Amino acid sequence: MYLPPQFQSADRQLAAELMRGHPLASLISTDSDGLPFVSHLPLHLEERAGTFWLLGHCARANPHWRYLQERPQALVTFLGPHAYLSPAVYPDRPRVPSWNYLAVHCTVRATLVEEQGAKDALLKKLIGDHEPAYAAQWRSLGEAFAQKMLAGIVGFELEVLKLECKLKVNQHRPESHAALRAAYAAGNERERDLGRWMEKLGLGG
Template identity: 50%
Template sequence: MYLPKQFHHPDPAIAQRIMREHPLASIVSVGEDGFAVLSHIPMHWQAASLWADGLQSEHGVLLGHCARANPQAQLLAAQPQALVSFMGPQAYMSPGVYAEKQRVPTLSYLAVQAKVMTRIIDPHEDRDRLLKCLIAEHEPAYAQQWRELPATYTGAMLNGIVAFEMQITELRCAVKLNQHRPEAHTAMHAAYAQGSEQAQALARWMKDLGLVA
């Protein structure tokens, strides 16, 4: 992604937070015709592989699954390298936050882009283990219900998906919050704090990153 140096955030903890708080990712592979194939899939970031012999990475791994009928599944099996993108909060920024008139509107946002190498998780027990990890992330209370469902049902559900673990080989994090214009931070934060849900999320990020007191 295009990433001007003033918006590149080098702290991996920030990228990890974005991936955890905004798990619906865009996975991009290259199709047989050379055109991009994209799927929106919930992903779970964690520091290390679920498996002792699994993928290891200084940037962590991503766990996910998609419908077996999804062409992305076949592409990931044949071409393990892919691109995964996470979009954090985003909101319009008015030029009214500046004292000067010669300014233009823009959009503030947080985003993460990860290059990955994919490992397909095929054994039934391993797919079940991966699903339980995702359940623990999103709704721990559902784990008991899943365990109590008939094996015929859970087996059919597991057979209908392709599960995968992705080693992150490269991680880039964009934090576009007008860092290079500190004179506008107070007005910008005040505007976002009174705005939409996403704008308010950006206001919180500005505080967390120390852009405003």
């Protein structure tokens, strides 16, 4: 992605926080015609020996797993909070509107997960992320039901080969920070979230 230096973050833990806080990712591969193919999927992030891995699954009917099998390198994007940037936050008038946002892009290499036990373990990690209490219900549904559900999905592990983190919150315009923080603090949920990220980054405090 276009990544001006003032918006680039090399802090892997900030990127991890963003990915875990906004886990619905866009997995982007090329299809059999060489065109982009996108699936929107929740992914589980974990770190192994200093390397990030993203775990997820798709329906067996979704051809995306075949594209990953044929061409394992892919792109995963995460979009965090985003909001309009009004020129009213500047002390002078010759300004234009913009949009602030937080995003992470990961170049990944895919490995499919087909063994039933491994798929079950992968599912339990996703359950643990989003509704730990459901684990007991999943176990209670019985082996036959679980095997049927597991047969209907293909799991995958995505090794993160390259990570880009873009935190665009007007860092390069310090004269706007106080007014922007105040505007976001009084705004909607996304705007308030961006304001908290500005605070985390030490902007406008």
